Amino acid sequence: MTPEPRHATDRALPLRERKKLRTRQALAAAALQMFSERGLDATTVEDLVDRAEVSRSTFFRVFPAKEAPAIEAEVELWTAVLAALGERPLAGPVLDALRDVLRETVGALGTEWAHRYVDTRRLVLAEPALLAYTGRYRAEVEQRLAERLADRLGLPAEDIRPQVLAELTTTGWRIAARGWVHAGGPGGVEVLAERVGEAFAAVPASLELTAPS
Template sequence: MPTAPSVPTSPSGDRSLPLRERKKLRTRRALADAALTLFTAKGFDATTVDELADSVEVSKSTFFRTFPSKEAAAIEAETEVWTVWLAALEARGLSGPVFPALCDTLAEAATALPPDWDERYVATRRLVMTAAALLSQVELQRNDVKRRARATLAAKLGLDPEDLRLHVLSELTMTAWSVSAREWVRSGADGGRETLLARLHDAFTAIPASLDLAAG
């Protein structure tokens, strides 16, 4: 079974990358960390791009070469999940039922994230709940992820990307993640990654069981 692409434990951890690319990754991570720290301490609206750039000692133009907006910098931990998942989905060969493959690939992607991701993700989700702009950014991002997942599946299965089944599959996958991560974040990531993965497994298992649920 193919596994999700590995994620370096530090931005410069992948020595197979050229030095210039490693420097870009270090800058990206430094800006994302600064954004999370400053937004949490001062508030999203009260923190300027100039302050973010100054805290990492880069120019404002460097910031905008790295991130398109303050919002994007704030949700980098969220972005990491879906970047790894989409890459893993693209690399995976499909055979048999598709939904279990989506479930497995998302679990593999979550497993591949670096150890410090847990703390950053919890802080990110808590920050998101304090600013409407960040909620909107997450929604836009997730919609784009679902679109890209549908396009990948359509190419692999020879289907139209707008096939209703692909819409349902992408929505179910995203919903399983949302309900799994929500309680994990509320608990402060109690139990670590293992607990998140267990919740994700339970959510995926509950989907077909929910469809069979009947009254009296």
């Protein structure tokens, strides 16, 4: 179900790739606006393709389901994280590396993405079907993160530690982003990156908590 990621606009891309990118952007913008205005159920794929001025067949070449373009900001985030994790040298505590990758990715996505992410999360929380779709997407991201970590660390498939780290990563992200989104994204990606750092710092601190005997 994973949508292909939207890449940052880049004039170095071949013309055909730039056209595909513009089509993806137009469909994502149409979905975010129309789902917010009308609701998911009241908006059809035909409505989306009419707004973006593309064909229905083009829509399904770009996205696997009607819900997919509405979470494009989410897809951009995790696609960039996975790409960075594949390229970044790993040294020292892996949880720290995951924190740094996530913070750097958020910072690089920029102001326009931050606005879209806030709008996306507010829409997702208002639409149960989109919330479920996003949950399935994040589960897939966790699996891909775990596989990437196992590969980079040379660990066997039965080792559950990469899966634990992957789920800690998405949980840390949810905690960092939740209040920021609720407040309307104050301070932009700089503040969001700080919140990511705080959420990850709370992991070992939480594990050290003990109840009175």
